[in-house]
Amino acid sequence: MNDKEPSKENLNSAQNKKYDKNGDEIIWEYEGDSKVWFCIVVAVHMIYIYTFYRLTIDQAANWVNPGFGHYVAFLGLFLIMFAYPLYSIFRLFNQKAVYATKDKLIFKKYLGKTKTLSLELPIYGLHRLLRCPHSTTDFYILSNKGRLFRVAYIIHVGQDESIRELYKNILLPRVKEYYLNVVDDKEAAICRDDLLDSDFKRLIDLKALENERQERLKNDKSNK
Known part of the structure; x- marks a missing residue:
């Protein structure tokens, strides 16, 4: 067998690689939820809102004799509550792709501009559960501000x-x-507070990281 002939494993690895339209290799890609399941969750949420609205109207009729203004106010509130789940569906289906190349994190939409973040930036995430009927993972840039x-x-x-x-x-x-290169202790404390209030608090031993930062500062001073 020719030693220069590529192995089967290498061929499979090359075939499994994905590239974006710029020819950059995609090293991570968001898999995403089932859109059908998402729509079911939204539908249940909207049924709940409608039921709440009807019960509120009926209860209000027992308390007072609602006039036209009352019904308009209730209807306006209902439409606002009803519109948000529909907006959630729009944002989900408008989410075309989220992926990372070796130096960029890219958020693509069907409608709207593509958001591109450099992976040179210290990006961290925060999962939010309270935005019914969906959750979001928000991304921020770690900063001393x-x-x-x-x-x-x-x-x-x-x-x-x-x-x-x-x-x-x-x-x-x-x-x-990024954290290890922060020199000022106050700035480091700000960064720690942000990380403690993020998804990264379960991934980083901040006490050990701070000790490593202090050790690096001592070494830098001794080398000067």
Whole structure:
């Protein structure tokens, strides 16, 4: 057998690789929830809202003699509550793809601009459960100025294993390196507070990381 002939494993590995339209290899891709299941959750939520609305109207009629203004107010509140789940469905189906290349994290939509974040940035995530009928994973940039604003998000029904893979394999090393290079103790405390209020608190031993940062600072001073 020719030693230069590629092995079967290498051929399979090459065939399994995926690339985006720019020719960059995709090293991670968000798998996503079942859109059917998401729609079922939204439908149940909307039925709940409608039932709540009808019961509220009936109860209000027992308390007072509702006039036209009361019904308009209740109807307006109902439409607002009813519209949000529909907006959730739109945002889910507008979520075209989320993936990472070796140097970028990319959020694509069918309608709207593609969001691209450099993986040189210390990006961390925060899973939010309270945005019924869906959850979101919000992404922020770790900064010595504290948590400023959400830079991107993923909509899903529940916790997603592929997002954990993104955290562990891609985002976490950069976040650690950023923290280890923070010189000012007050700035480091701000970063720790943000990480403690994020999904990364279960992935990082912040006490050990702080000890490593202090040790690095001592070594840097002794080398000067």
